[in-house]
Amino acid sequence: MTVVQEQVDIVPVRAKGRRRSRNGLGARLAWGGAIAAILAFLYLPIAVLVLFSFNSGRLLSWPIQGFTLDWYRKLASNEQLIEAAWNSLYVATCSTALTLIIGVPAALALDRLSFPGKGLFRKLVLLPIALPGIITGISMLTLFRLMGANLSLTTVIIGHATALLAVVVTQVYARLQRLPRSYEEASADLGASGLQTFFFVTLPNIRTAVIGSGLLSFTLSFDEIPVTFFLTGRDNTLPMYIWSTMRRGLTPEINAVGALIVLASAVLVVLSVLLLRDKPGGRA
């Protein structure tokens, strides 16, 4: 009797299964379409930018007239632009280093120490990320004026570092929270000093968060305008330079700069993937 029942049961299950797989195909097509649309939404503008950087005509109109590397050649001889690019690199590198030097210990303090006002400290550290860049820029400008400091790339670096600190602190803090306390206890138990524990045990385990937030800080700093606008002196950064030339109209030269920045970003992304890649099996 049980056998009969089983046979009866199997038939409807199979039928249901087949119907579901047909639905699955439709659903998969729909999902594929949606994903393509999202990707187009995200990357079509960039594709257009790169395409027009090779356009031999001066006008931004379809179809493209011909292929040329002229705009890139022009770039290479534009001293103002190259100087701005170097400035941007310098600012992004220094502000990233500064945020990491302040941010990693701050995250450690937030996670490992308990002190009065810790909750408030955490909120205050994270606040600047929610503040509009304009507010950060104006308030720091006011402060530097009061202190009688001259505006320069150094003031820009300090401005960027304050705005980006929250990025590093949140990422590193989140990673530390997932790191079992027993690792550090075991290290101390095995005779390691505080510094040894940090460099041999803690840092290797939060390394991906440090590198990731560092790269994010770097790119955010590299294309930052509002804070830079208020805090820079005579020196220009790349986004500032692009923005100022835009007032004279959109040139194919700008497209070429844009394309180069896209390329640099892609290199950074690949680099970060390579750096952050775990050994097979991943971490515990």
Place this chain on the structure above:
Amino acid sequence: MIELTGLTKRFGEVVGVDCVDLRVEEGAFVTLLGPSGCGKSTLLRMIGGFEEPTEGTISIDGRDVTDLPPNRRPVNMVFQDYALFPHMSVGRNVAYGLKVSGMARSEAAAEARKALDMVGLADRAEAMPHQLSGGQRQRVALARAIVRHPKVLLLDEPLSALDANLREQMQVELRRLHRLVGLTFIMVTHDQSEALAMSDRIVVMRDGRVVQQAAPSELYDKPADAYVAGFVGTTSFFEGEMTRTGLRAFGQTIRAPKDLAPHGRPARFGYRPEKVELRQGHVADGLTGHVDELLYRGDAVRVFVNVGDGRLAVDLQVTDRAATDGLPRPDEAVTIVIPPARLMAFGPAADKAA
């Protein structure tokens, strides 16, 4: 030798460990046993240096280590989650404690290999921790802790993460390792059978205090109070009163040592269910009642017997004969015969601590 004197840990208002005095002889395997929240882990962590005592002192071989940080104590710990460093190979994990104290790389690697050899994992030195099974990780944690030749090895619930089969195997391994290295082991567990199986001495804790410390067999046969009797092994409790003729309970009188408990006052008594006899029908000098229910356990059957207004348990070994002769049936009249030496007394009847 480890000596704890008046060791106390308060977390705000809560008392975690309450004025514990304890001496652990060199080379002993001592277990801190108790339910969760009894303070046994806090006590262990204070010995390791991870918690600062509120009061009291800890000394190891006559040296006061109360104020020393963990990295300067001659003590190593096996953590409950093993805490193997996930970014280091097994070999480097074990060599870590030697490396940070300045030993040359090749020498540290050789020592690590020796320690791994002791736990039977010499061939896995190159593996990463995540490639090991739970039992292997446990052994690596052991090797890492003994490689520095500490005076004391602390084990925080070392077997709780393993499944039942592996646990017994590791119990044997731990005993063997203890014999091999001759270190003092202090283990924390909430598992009474584990404590009985492995320790030279068991320290039973409750609410931050030491209730009893004794060798396993002594603890089992002469529990200090009803709490220990109920926590370590199984005890069948009943209330009665000592009279001149014996122990009177449920309106029946059985033979008992004269000095078992003060005469003429109701008190709590008990026995181990496997140390008594169950006879059919009414037998003189026993507690007669009716079988209530049987729980079959493969190697034994626990028989619950209603005696007067109480319910007592008797464990019967299941041998071939018992299985064929038939076990007692529900409602059958039976008598529990308790050898006088197996009776345990636990103070006034009002004490319902267990």
